[in-house]
Amino acid sequence: DEVAVSGVWERRDERTIRNELGREFACSENIDIQIGKVLNRLEQMGELDNTYIVYTSDHGMAIGRHGLQGKQNLYEHTWRVPFIIQGPDIPKGKRAIGNLYLLDLLPTLVDLAKIDRPETLEGQSLQPVIRGEQDLLRDVLYGVYCGGTKPGMRSVKKGDWKLIKYDALDGKVRETQLFNLAANPLEYLPEHKRESELETDLAENPAYAEKRQELEALLLSEMQRLDDPYRLWDQPQETSVNP
Template sequence: MNKGRIFCNVVVVFLVAIVGFSCKDKEKNQPFEVKKKPNFLFVLVDDQSPFDFKFYDSTSTLDAPTITQLAKDGLVVDDARHMGAMVGAVCTPSRHMIMSGRTVWSLPSMQGYINPNEPKNLEENTIGAIFNRAGYSTMRTCKVGNSYPKANKQFTVVKDATKRGGTDESGSAWHADQVLTYLEDRDSIADENPFFIYFGLSHPHDVRDGTPELLAKYGATNHTDKNSLPAANEKQPPLPDNYLDGHPFHHGHLELRDEENVSGVWKNRDEQTVRNEIGREYACSENIDIQLNKVLRKLEAMGELDNTYIIYTSDHGIAVGRHGLMGKQNLYEHTWRVPLIVKGPGIKTNQRVKGNIYLTDILPTLCDLADIDIPETVQGKSFKPVLMGEQDSIRDVMYGVYAGGSTPGMRTVKKGDWKLIKYDVLDGKVRETQLFNLAENPNEYIALHGKSSEMQNNLAENSKYAAKLAEMENLLLEEMETYGDPFRLWDQETK
């Protein structure tokens, strides 16, 4: 071989080696980009039916541009529900479930309900404590009362107060101001930790005292005279399609405040009262939309919006005239379901999924999104796979309970299009069964609604659906057993 060629080859190999070592050395010393932990803005409102929004019910007249845009920019869950309550203040177990990821019969004792097997020191594994340990800066603002006090205290910054008035100081603007002040303080001290903000609002829970301009927009008044009806106004929202002037049987909770003593409503179920009250509800909800917009614009100005998961939901739904009811102590869709929107890193825009999600699933999902180990105390399921487009739902069957007032109370189960509700209340004086096909009867019309279609009715007494009724009855008992329900209904096997 030519000596010159050998020499050239040696030189080339030598140079390649030098360049290789140089590149490796450069790669070793090159600063690598550390993936920034995501922030969280968890927005929880009080007493809001998903059907208040146009993206759940196209007939709604609520104007909520910020929340509607959030839905377009993120993912909407159609079947999101609270699991229920064993006490009259449905807010309380719901908020325990959100904070702890526990199911309804596995919560700490509360408000007269005693759980002999309640978990010890559970507050140490609730949202605030978990995210504190993970290096997050945590902040909370929300109402006072009917919640989970031990868990609420775990947040580093807590600004709680009940604000249900019609001014900036007495209403939803106060909660937004607490968040904005926190973000400004964080900016001023250059806090580089990721943040978890629990942005809770006291509205649209009654008393629904809206701001004067928003009440005027919806033709509503803060009615306070028990001996008269509120004025009718063409600007008021229309009656819901499943409105009734009274429920066909008692709901089982005697002297229930929500059904008998809400200021502006009391026991009235006439058209003027209901339309005015929906107008008040919408006025409060639009104000929430305005306040949320302020917070989102602040996050955008700080450059944090794109790296923030925004979760919008309610602790439960509400009736406000639907089925002749006013409160949240029932298991119809308007009350059992909750709005749920999630937007953030990795979530495709303008998505809609079934989900079959409980509020109990919020905590494990938050942990999953933040890459935090899910505590062993958690019983819910992470729905991150749903958010990331990997699956449409996380379970096939949904179970719900209301056992405040009189026991056993109400129970419901849903699978596919079929839903069963059973009532066993007032010491056996009321024992009723309802069977609905929600694909054909999404508004859960009953005989009093006067629909001519066979399917747009309660099918429990229709012999054509006896097999489906039996199937759903068996499924309900299975779910009651799965979740440790301590009661049995009149026609179930006794424990």
């Protein structure tokens, strides 16, 4: 998918990557300028302190990280999104891990606006995190990419640990990765040749076999809970549902 998807650069040379990073920084600068215009206008209207403002986005692009250019992956640099919220009664300068999905935004806004919550909402309100009553909205995060050949990629994250599994190209690519994000936040791989034992993929390290087994079970549990129609090559197939 890295080269099959329209708009993804095939080249990986340093000049190309630097150019793409420059475009990313320019885009971020322009967004900052436009947000400033909105905030200035709200201030002129006397409504700045009476308005809830949310800054977030779609997920990102790899731009050279892990040798990738596009967004067809589940590494942290692509999976995560920014999320900033301010407004009446929201403490300023506070930061929380949150563990939220963007589908949590609507129930949060409904709560902030004191509107009755529709029964069809699937997300959770961030109010407890915003008020500082708790650091996490949920313990587990589940990630999916299946835009190419199926099943594609699946990921699960709990605490400092993250598992990514690949089942693509009609079975030609079948791989499991295990990362400790506290020690390896950039998800370095063996080819990065880091000195720390934890700054690498730990999936095949016998010392972390129990942790891998724990996350493998957690991943399958999330796939079942969320009615994922696919199963990966090394998961029980009898639970599979036809897509």
